Amino acid sequence: MTDGVNMTDGATTGVKKSPLLSLPGAVLAEGPDEGVAAHYGDLFREQRTLADGTxxxxxxxxxxxxVSGDDRLSWLHLLLTQHVEKLPPRQATEALVLSANGHIEHALYLVDDGTTTWMHVEPGTQGALLAYLESMKFFYRVETADATDAYAVVYLPAGSITAVPSEWAVRETAYGRDVFVPRAELEAFAAKAAPPIGALALEALRIEAHRPRLGLETDHRTIPHELGWLETAVHLQKGCYRGQETVARVQNLGRPPRRLVFLHLDGSEVRLPGHGAPVRLASDGEDGRAIGFVTSSARHWELGPIALALVKRNTPEDAVLMAEQTAASQETVVAP
Incomplete structure (x- = not known):
């Protein structure tokens, strides 16, 4: 666990260590953000700076x-939850890869530049994703590649005035820009985009925005309905893809087993509840049965300690909860 936000246990394998860790004040992150800086010495200042668009x-x-080749978009359209067959150049989107049972296996953040579809994924998951994509190529005119050695992702917040070369791939969303930077130019681009902001600051703003993250908000049985990913990463009117039957059935019945909630944690507690910490109804006391678990938590510069949690669908929306030993009020992210 890294101070400020709780992540999954253990090191991520096959993740590059950033050369930007040599910048003054850089403190190495742990968990899924291992390989980059958790912060550069002042967590709350970094959050404010990022929120201000700098x-x-x-x-x-x-x-x-x-993914390149003439058939890339029509081919990806058959495999992903999102409608990408006619994705216009430079239009950002999100998509999921599901298991046959509709459980989330991969989360992809995509943009197409007119000749190539670019996507970034959770650290260390690109190998499994590529193996799946390669197994589905058949007769389609597509070429897939792991470009991690050649390109690095840099996030610029909404409002940033940092110029980006026109030949680079960029995902621009309401939250900011994901820039695919040639690794050979990473340090020079970072100097131009300064100041550096750590991963913990971005995590705090992600949690504030109720945005799920693979491996934190998901486990082996998570379906898109539980996290609000239907709104951003799933197209309900598109044709067949693996796991679509589960998506359609749960959407029609309106009964996902769990739902994502946002928690305002008691600020008097020194320790944040970690990833996987049990969530109970406060009225049931410390010996009550768990109704869910904490997925992510952080200390926010304005809101104080906050978290996301997955709880049973029928948990009352106005109930006071206990995240481990910490009292928490909830905001609805996914309606029951």
Whole structure:
């Protein structure tokens, strides 16, 4: 666990260590953000700076996958939850890869530049994603590649005035820009986009925005309905893809087993509840049965300690909860 946000246990394998860790004040992150800086010495200042649209976040530990070829979009359309068959150049989107049972296996953040589809994924997951994509190529005119060695992702917040070369791939969303930077130019681009902001600051703003993250908000049985990913990463009117039957069935019945909630944690507690910490109804006391678990938590510069949690669908929306030993009020992210 890294102070400020709780992540999954253990080191991430096959993740590059960023050269930007040599910048003054850099403290190495742990868990899924291992390989980049957790912060540069002042967590709350970095959050405020990022919220003001200044600076950059080193995301060079994330995997980068490219798909090229004339059939790339029509082929990806058959495999992903999102409608990408006619995705216009430079339009950002998100998509998921599901298991046959509809459980989330991969989360992809995509943009197409007119000749190549670029995507970044959670650190260390690009190998498994590429293996799946390669197994589905058949007769399609597509080429897939792991571009992680050649390109690094840098996040620029919304409002950033940092110029980006026109030949680079960029995902621009309401939250900011994901820039695919040639690794040979990473340090020079970072100097231009300064000041550096650590991964913990971005995590705090992600949690505030209720945005799920693979491996934190997901486990082996998570379906898109539980996290609100139907709104951003799933197209409910598109044709067949693996796991679509589960998506359609749960959507029609309206009964996902769990739902994502946002928690305002008691600020008097020194320790944040970690990833996987049990969530109970406060009215049931410390011996009550767990109704869910904490997925992510952080200390926010304005809101104080906050978290996301997955709880049973029928948990009352107005109930006071206990995240481990910490009292928490909840905000609805996914309606029951």
């Amino acid at each position: 600076g950059f976040v080193d995301q060079s530990h994330r995997g980068v996958v490219t």
